Amino acid sequence: MNLSLPAWVYSNAEFFSLEKEYIFRNTPQLVCHESDIPEPGDYEAFTFLNRDIFVIRTTAGEIRAFFNVCRHRAHRLLREERGNCGNRIVCPYHAWSYSNSGKLAHVPYLEEYDGMSVADYGLIDVPFEIFQGFIFICLESDHRSIADWLSPIANELDLYRLPDVVSIAERTRHPVRANWKNGADNFIDALHVRVAHPGLNGLLNKTYGITAASNDVFRLEGQVKDILGKSELAQRYYECLPDVPHLPDSHQKSWLYFLVWPNLMFNLYPDQVEFMQFLPVDEHNSLIRYGTYALPDDRPAMQEARQLNIALNIEVGDEDMSLISSVQRGMENECFTQGPLGRNEIGLLGFARRLRQVLPVSTKAEPPAEGEILSLNLAMLASKDA
Ligand code: FES
Numbered sequence: 593m594n595l596s597l598p599a600w601v602y603s604n605a606e607f608f609s610l611e612k613e614y615i616f617r618n619t620p621q622l623v624c625h626e627s628d629i630p631e632p633g634d635y636e637a638f639t640f641l642n643r644d645i646f647v648i649r650t651t652a653g654e655i656r657a658f659f660n661v662c663r664h665r666a667h668r669l670l671r672e673e674r675g676n677c678g679n680r681i682v683c684p685y686h687a688w689s690y691s692n693s694g695k696l697a698h699v700p701y702l703e704e705y706d707g708m709s710v711a712d713y714g715l716i717d718v719p720f721e722i723f724q725g726f727i728f729i730c731l732e733s734d735h736r737s738i739a740d741w742l743s744p745i746a747n748e749l750d751l752y753r754l755p756d757v758v759s760i761a762e763r764t765r766h767p768v769r770a771n772w773k774n775g776a777d778n779f780i781d782a783l784h785v786r787v788a789h790p791g792l793n794g795l796l797n798k799t800y801g802i803t804a805a806s807n808d809v810f811r812l813e814g815q816v817k818d819i820l821g822k823s824e825l826a827q828r829y830y831e832c833l834p835d836v837p838h839l840p841d842s843h844q845k846s847w848l849y850f851l852v853w854p855n856l857m858f859n860l861y862p863d864q865v866e867f868m869q870f871l872p873v874d875e876h877n878s879l880i881r882y883g884t885y886a887l888p889d890d891r892p893a894m895q896e897a898r899q900l901n902i903a904l905n906i907e908v909g910d911e912d913m914s915l916i917s918s919v920q921r922g923m924e925n926e927c928f929t930q931g932p933l934g935r936n937e938i939g940l941l942g943f944a945r946r947l948r949q950v951l952p953v954s955t956k957a958e959p960p961a962e963g964e965i966l967s968l969n970l971a972m973l974a975s976k977d978a
């Protein structure tokens with residue numbers, strides 16, 4: 593019988609530091625879409641594993657990414673998550689100011705800093721890449737190639753014309769008391785939809801399931817069909833969803849979800865698309881962050897479908913947050929070490945297999961002694977390679 597990942601890997605600080613090194617260090621992270629920062633001075637800030645970054649549109653119209661850290665005394669420069677700083681970024685601590693292309697422009701009492709050249713104290717660039725309009729920051733020079741990483745889903749993403757979408761809702765960030773893997777597990781757990789999401793299950797009329805699972809990509813899909821149950825939102829969405837000219841028949845009624853290992857998701861609906869991330873904070877906490885986008889379409893039926901979709905997904909999101917935090921809590925009870933997985937729990941099986949590949953110490957049912965997890969994992973990796 594197959595067994596799940598052991599509970600200890602969902603709440604162990606040492607294991608979490610391994611994940612940072614072996615899983616997240618070189619994985620690009622999505623910050624926003626080009627269309628989120630259309631005007632000079634528009635920016636979006638992003639924090640990932642205690643590194644504070646922002647992406648910005650410069651006066652020349654370019655996109656740049658910088659550490660959100662002043663070169664003087666390291667104060668955070670841009671305090672809001674999103675905004676427009678005009679052509680100057682002014683540090684709130686001692687008012688050093690930078691151009692929106694990162695050059696240090698003004699230092700109060702400059703004459704007091706013997707021999708200092710402002711040219712040496714511009715903001716520190718963060719490498720980034722743009723994929724289908726989405727801006728990804730890449731904190732390490734040996735980061736994975738985004739094109740390779742997302743290539744298994746690129747053709748299907750193409751259908752949704754992502755470079756042309758614009759934001760249609762506020763950026764959403766939900767802190768959740770759960771390890772990031774509990775978020776990912778829940779996302780690719782197709783079985784719970786029938787039980788724990790009555791509205792969504794009614795909308796997708798029991799068609800929801802996992803349709804593909806490769807090493808890095810999990811694909812889940814359901815079709816909007818005659819509505820089951822009595823969800824008014826689902827019924828109204830079903831009735832008003834118009835034809836979507838750019839999508840093939842197969843995708844006209846499809847609610848399609850991808851999880852790309854480890855923590856990036858795309859939720860693709862006929863009427864709109866979302867990116868979603870489970871951002872690890874520490875071994876017990878994550879931030880669920882998502883953005884909602886769509887192609888310009890003024891048809892009243894489309895506008896209504898989009899609002900209903902958002903309302904339906906708020907319901908689903910609340911249900912999922914409660915599920916995820918309940919599972920986290922359960923796993924922290926010493927009675928639970930690991931549970932059985934059915935052959936039909938394809939997502940959970942695949943995700944566990946992927947984690948075991950990268951961090952073989954996660955095959956241990958019980959946590960190794962404190963201080964030994966790192967060395968044991970190294971030894972297990974070495975014996976795998978031998
Ligand atoms: S820390 Fe930014 S001006 Fe001093």
Ligand SMILES: [Fe+2]
Binds near residue numbers: 778908911
């Ligand atoms: Fe769910």
